[in-house]
Amino acid sequence: MLEIKNLHARIVDDGTEIIRGLNLSVKAGEVAAIMGPNGSGKSTLSYILAGREDYEVTEGDILYNGQSILEMDPAERATAGIFLAFQYPMEIPGVATMEFLKVAMNEQRKARGEEPLKVPEFLKRVKEAAASLSMDMNMLKRPLNVGFSGGEKKRAEILQMKLLEPKLCVLDETDSGLDIDALKIVSDGVNALRSPDRAIVLITHYQRLLEHIVPDTVHVLYRGQVIKSGDKSLALDLEANGYAGVIGQAA
């Protein structure tokens, strides 16, 4: 479903190369965990997948269902089924959350040639999704993410993901800022989305999340490259011994 080939990318502003020859492939139905120390380029990779313009791909390619997405803007990627749950979801004052959800869902439906949702159906879906994540509907009356706690923002990201039903879900440190109960709720939400036609890329640096969402593959990202891949035992190994060993082997 996702194939990243020898990807090189830099920051447009200052030309610093952050992604330096990264290879990764994730199949439909797979849950892939990406781990790595702070600053290794995990968030950058997620932004590049989503199409953020602050980064420029200088070499290599990203194929989604066999097609390059490099020329697609963020909205086109999203309507094609790519979803990024942000590490730091943005607060957007003045944009009502419900209005935003409705516009996003209907824009995606429109791009797929579907009719816009009727209001009652829209409300029903939002209520169900919010209930499953133990979110208070009153929160959704506020402007988008404004005044939400860290944990509430993360839940709101997962709520959006559930409503938009993407095919490739990229979750950037969704576990950070969540207490144990919230982690369980959010993990259950993600697990419910596991399906043979959907791939999930979980970016985290803790094993903790992977106890709840068990990955099929684990990849270590360091200095803009995948330096080691393995199965879930690799995550346990990292938890026990830290990154130093893996980094040492690769060097």
Place this chain on the structure above:
Amino acid sequence: MNMHAQPQRTLAETALIDAFGERLSLLPGDGAVMVKRDDAIEAIKHGLPTRRVESWHYTDLRRLLTSVPAFEAGAVVKALAPVLEGSAVLPVLNGVSQMKLPEIDGVTVQRLSEKLTDGSVAPGLDPYGSDDAIGALNTAFVADGYFVDIADGAELEKPVELQNLQAGGQSHVRLLARVGAGAKAIVVERQAGEGDEALVSSVSQLVIGDGAEVTWLIVQEQPDTATHLAQFKAHIGKDAKLTLFVMNAGGRLVRQEVVVRTTGEGADFKLRGINLLAGDTHTDVTMVLDHAVPHTTSTEVIRNVVTGKARGVFQGRINVHQYAQKTNAKMACNTLLLSDDGEFSTKPELEIFADDVVCGHGATVTEIDHDHLFYLMARGIDEKSARGLLVKAFVAEVIEELDDEALVEALEARLDGWFSTHG
């Protein structure tokens, strides 16, 4: 030619002076009113203000008012459905008030054409300063409008909507209101029109009694064939509250002056303004606020969206008088500049003669936040719609603060209307 010679009159100045000669016999008013009219046209004979007059620095009226239409309107106009559902509508159509008016509990309405002859109006026609060109123009030509008296203690069930509608030509209208002590009212001042070249002057004058609460919404949606010169003047009494909401969403050349004075302790003034600017237009909001007594408060928030070649101006002058201790005043003007050819000038001025006061102001000019744009697009919202949402959000924040669901909904509908034609 000596140094003090008047420069040659512009076409517009000549047209106004000639029009006065022709109209004079038709203009209503008692002797005192006619004296004020003569004074006013004298002021115009001295020339319309230029950029050398400080308060007109960003709006050189003499240069910008390139022509003046004939008096007569090109077509008839009809009253519009009100902005707020269920409002009692008082229409002024092509400068003429109506005979048949709705009954409103607690409110007495008189046609200004009649009021101008009863000896009460003349004192209010004095200019508020030597640079009061809008006052002068309006005083010279005003023929009609309404006087609205809201009884002491009356809490109006329905909003009142004053409609000043034109279909070309000239209209010069005054809307006078007395809000009795302890009264509560929502008033919409609708300024709109259609059709040929128009010159509109409109002056609203309020005296707000002690403890009264007034929300006054100016919804200006003139066509781009109109020059709209408007003034809003208010005195706010003891413990009274005035919220003035100004939405400019039209007009070719627009100046909205806001001249407010707190006259009793505990008075509170809120100015909230939205300027939606498009095309090759010029829009100026100029406020002069006098905190004239101790313990009064004010906040001013102006949000501007500038597209096309539009030019906007906000001048906000707050005078805190010497005895007006414990004044608290805050002013902010934020602009979203969406085009390279547009511009917005902001001039805040604080003149503080008291020592125990809290006053501040801030101004920003920004573009669309591209991180926010990315976030919305990452959810599948295409760039155009995402920009639209963000621009609307920028101004909607000011509307939502009004805290009255019906008001918020109605104003957001006006916003949507503007965005659907200018988005």
